Amino acid sequence: MPLAGPLYKDVKRQLMEVLTRGEWKAGEAIPAERRLAERYGISIGTVRKAIDELVGENILIRQQGRGTYVASHNRDRLLFYFFHIVPEQGPKEYPQVRLLSFGRAKAERTAAERLQIEPGDAVLRIRNALSLGGTPVMIDDITLPAARFPGLTERRFRARPSTIYNLYQEAFGVSVVRTSERLRAVVADEEAAALLGIAQGAPLLQIRRLALTYNDAPVELRISLVNTARYEYFSDIGRS
């Protein structure tokens, strides 16, 4: 088979394949660069270039002297990469999650489109209230394609030992790699106002997040409502 593009892109693709197959699990080290170079019969610099890109995409993590590891979802990573709500002043806080409801439903047209499934396909709907500094600040409405999360039950969701994304990864092999978010200002309806302890009609920040795994495949749709009276959404583009 002829090689289309650069060699290192091909190596990257092969590494991704092994990762997708789950052969190297989250948190584990992948083989040393020298070993990979031998295995593929190429120069170490080419292996490094392939790994460089995967590191840049937060799929692998290099640690000098130790090895290269498959990125795993823990609290720190959540806070750093995926949780964008910060106090007006002071350090970031980790949110406390309280489950409000858990159920099954059929996908609406727009949700199906975003998740790249068919309208009417089974989805899981999860609703959480997130608290920061002890007070509820945010309501999350999660929609999951049921096919990707077989056997996910309310009990299992409740019993997760760490973050939600960690559950996806550990229990279903679904690694969220990046997200894309759309924001707008809305007014609180009766339900949201009650849950957040604010007046009906108060302004709320609505976040529509699509979470993606390898190859930009969508795996979760999440609509959040945030009370930005004391917290804000922080976006740092092109950080070095």
Added chain:
Amino acid sequence: MPLAGPLYKDVKRQLMEVLTRGEWKAGEAIPAERRLAERYGISIGTVRKAIDELVGENILIRQQGRGTYVASHNRDRLLFYFFHIVPEQGPKEYPQVRLLSFGRAKAERTAAERLQIEPGDAVLRIRNALSLGGTPVMIDDITLPAARFPGLTERRFRARPSTIYNLYQEAFGVSVVRTSERLRAVVADEEAAALLGIAQGAPLLQIRRLALTYNDAPVELRISLVNTARYEYFSDIGRS
């Protein structure tokens, strides 16, 4: 002088210095990699690694077969990197800017802190209304440290041939490299409501943006109010 870290970091620093001095101007090509390697008496791979980082920070732009160029601000770059308001559906649009007011003032305490100047230092205050698809969608309140923009007048601001950031770069050598933004939901006051043609008390998206140049030095503070009825803020983190 002893070399502290890696050689390529030092090369990067030297390249940044030349850029900061304005020796290589925006839009121009920098010397070829082979020439730089000769000049510094190092290997070409090391030069490439230094340039790699500057490219990753959107300071330089590589073009195979042509050369490596100093990133310059034009409409396309604005739209792609710095303008995050998109239609609910359909392609991104370029905003039409209308100047509402232009004046001088003394820096407030919080603004001074963010801009890393002293309270009371001279600042320029510029207010614009931005339209998308023919209707006003956004109000921008810009605060500039006057010291960085000597001789910027209302006429000069009005006469700019391209984007605002292009003006900063071409006329004052201030290259905005990245921004950091904080968002919240607020309600429209009387003035904003009138300018945006909406009801007083309607929800608006407030964006507090700090624009940074080389070495993360702040150069502009901008507070925007966005009517997100038909448009949204789009944030794509960690795109490859």
Added chain:
DNA sequence: TAGTGGTCTAGACCACGTG
């Protein structure tokens, strides 16, 4: 001490854009 990733070299050749 052994093994890992990080840096650096000196070159060859390829792909692309321009004249």
Added chain:
DNA sequence: ACGTGGTCTAGACCACTAC
């Protein structure tokens, strides 16, 4: 044809981690 950035090699040595 020439000059540019892009890829790839084969190796040396350094910096760090773990034992």
